[in-house]
Amino acid sequence: MTTEILSLAKYLASSRSEFTLLEMNQYLSRKYEEKDLHAVLKPHFYDLDLFCSADYKCTKLVKGPLPSDEGIISELEEFFKNPELPLSMEKLIEAYIERSCGKNWHKGETATQIRENIVKQKEEYWKGEGKGKEKVKVKGESRYPMIRVISYLLYHFPVYFCQYQYLLLELFKGGVLMNKMSIVDVGSGPGTITLSTLDFLRKLQDIYSRNKMDVKLNIRIGSIEHELENIRCYRELTSGFLLSGNANILNSNITIDESVHSPVETAPVPGDVDLMIFSNVLAELRSLPHERADVVERIASVSKNPTLIIIEPADLDNSKALRVSQHALIKKGFNVYSPCSFIWGRLCSGINCWSFQEPGNIKVPGFMEKIADTEDSYRYLNTDMKFSSVILRKDRLTKHAYRAKGKIMALSNLKKHIKKHINVAVSVMSGNLGDEKTFVSKICDGTASFPCYAVMPVYHMSENNRALIDAGYGDIIEISGTLVRENVEQSSFNLFITRNTIVNIVG
Structure with missing residues (x-):
């Protein structure tokens, strides 16, 4: 059954842009319900380059990038302003926990064991050891074999x-x-x-x-x-x-x-x-x-x-x-x-x-x-x-194709220009590492062997330099007129941003 149906589907997929599953009965040795044909072919749709809709119409799928115009991106980004698990996912997980540990999993001895395991798993996580992995069970550790998965x-x-x-x-x-x-x-x-x-x-x-x-x-x-x-x-x-x-x-x-x-x-x-x-x-x-x-x-x-x-x-x-x-x-x-x-x-x-x-x-x-x-x-x-x-x-494709040009200095040369104003082009490689009074961002251009930071006191913030805050992780910015300072204690360099420093997002 499967071989005959699959062979026919391969032929139709190679010779037509679309067909219905019902049409297949014209060529098969016996007739099948559409839902039965769909069940047989479903695991093979990917290899057949076929999309089969809910009304059992199969369409040849030509591989290509997903449409991503500005309007679609803007709507999608709305989801990321308030990130959360979808309610259906919450319900699935809680139902799974209930089946594993009982309805009162969050109370009494069960909850105590789960909390102890969460703390233990956090310690392993920072050592690079944890991920819901089921380790060798220690005698008396827990009567729930899934305790580590539940904790994760x-x-x-x-x-x-x-x-x-x-x-x-x-x-x-x-x-x-x-x-x-x-x-x-x-x-x-x-x-x-x-x-x-x-x-x-x-x-x-x-x-x-x-x-x-x-x-x-x-x-x-x-x-x-x-x-x-x-x-x-x-x-x-x-x-x-x-x-x-x-x-x-x-x-x-x-x-x-x-x-x-x-x-x-x-x-x-x-x-x-x-x-x-x-x-x-x-x-x-x-x-x-x-x-x-x-x-x-x-x-x-x-x-x-x-x-x-x-x-x-x-x-x-x-x-x-x-x-x-x-x-x-x-x-x-x-x-x-x-x-x-x-x-x-x-x-x-x-x-x-x-x-x-x-x-x-x-x-x-x-x-x-x-x-x-x-x-x-x-x-x-x-x-x-x-x-x-x-x-x-593997194909040399990169998010940003920008290359330094004009009067731009590589960060590897900062030691020669301490207390001087320079222009640089850098990637923003962190969020704010400072506090509410001073904005600090890790920056990199791929040339320095020491840490570099852009430092901007809030009182120096202006329309000229606000792009430093607006830039996203990995974005490239050009900074014009920044003061080079060395932090000897931390073996690093700071680029001091004043209200007169110009920052632009590029690339």
């Missing part, structure tokens, strides 16, 4: 879910996201990245629909995960989200492959992949940062031109380690799409670089409020989005 869902999941969509937004605005994509979630845990991707596509399709735009999507998502408890959770949450009426993704064929059960280091290499995500997984490996690049390169080795996203914690050690891994991948033939821009056309060393994105806070989901309803509630509330990341490609 309650504490880490909401922030990871929301912050990843900022990177998808960046790719969307750059025309990198396609209507047909193969995606692999590497080290998926209980499905945070996959679920975040599905929700992003749901938001996008809702906007297309409101604007009367017929944009068809054909998406296949695979995953690699070592822990069986995470795989079970991944399967339940992803299927539940897709079946949820409130999470319906319009005009989309979504295929979720069965997770590959394997350590990341030895996992089978997936086929040609468009988007590959390593979210908080490389830091968990028992290898040096530059050796982690070998793991990434191997998994991406079959893909012709993948977009790779690597996300790690924003603390000093993990952020620095990410840049070392990034530099090693550049040596292996990858190029940085963002956040780094090599303004002078030469690469940095990747050493001692601490850079992170800080989009803001998310709304506290209901289940997090429940577990935090205790003394020292702050221990169990996690709303601050703050992470280090890099997006890599």
Whole structure:
């Protein structure tokens, strides 16, 4: 049955721009209900380059960038002004926790054990060890085998879910996201990245629909995960989200492959992949940062031109380690799409670089409020989005193609111009590191071996220099008439911004 139907579908897909499933009965050895034909073909729509609508009309899908005009981007950005989990996702997670730990999971002994595990997991996280992983169970530690996964869902999941969509937004605005994509979630845990991707596509399709735009999507998502408890959770949450009426993704064929059960280091290499995500997984490996690049390169080795996203914690050690891994991948033939821009056309060393994105806070989901309803509630509330990341490609495509020109000085020459006014072009590589009185932003142009900061007292803020505050993470700015100061104690340099300094966003 399957072979005959699939062979016919392949023929029709190659010879027609569209056909209905009902038409297939003209050529098959027996007649089938449309829903039965759809069920047989659904796992193959991606490979057949077909989109099949709810009325069983199949259309040949030509791969191309998702429409991303200014109006669509503006509507999409509205979602990011108040980041939060969708209600359907909140309900799914809480229902999963109830099935695992009972309806009173947030009370009594159960809540105490979960809170203790959250604290333990936070400590592991900052050491690069935690991600909902089911470690060897210590006798008497907990009567709930899923305690670590539950703790992860309650504490880490909401922030990871929301912050990843900022990177998808960046790719969307750059025309990198396609209507047909193969995606692999590497080290998926209980499905945070996959679920975040599905929700992003749901938001996008809702906007297309409101604007009367017929944009068809054909998406296949695979995953690699070592822990069986995470795989079970991944399967339940992803299927539940897709079946949820409130999470319906319009005009989309979504295929979720069965997770590959394997350590990341030895996992089978997936086929040609468009988007590959390593979210908080490389830091968990028992290898040096530059050796982690070998793991990434191997998994991406079959893909012709993948977009790779690597996300790690924003603390000093993990952020620095990410840049070392990034530099090693550049040596292996990858190029940085963002956040780094090599303004002078030469690469940095990747050493001692601490850079992170800080989009803001998310709304506290209901289940997090429940577990935090205790003394020292702050221990169990996690709303601050703050992470280090890099997006890599193989085709030299970059977010910014800007190169320094004119009377611009490289940051590597600052030591020769202490107490002088100069002009520079730099990338903004942090949010505000200062306070309400002084705005401080980490800056880089790829040439300096020491940290550099743009420093602007609030009383010096003017229309001339406000672009320093308006610039987003990774944006390139030109600064004209800034004073060079050396911070000997911190082995760094500050570029002092006054009301007469001119700052423009470029690139």
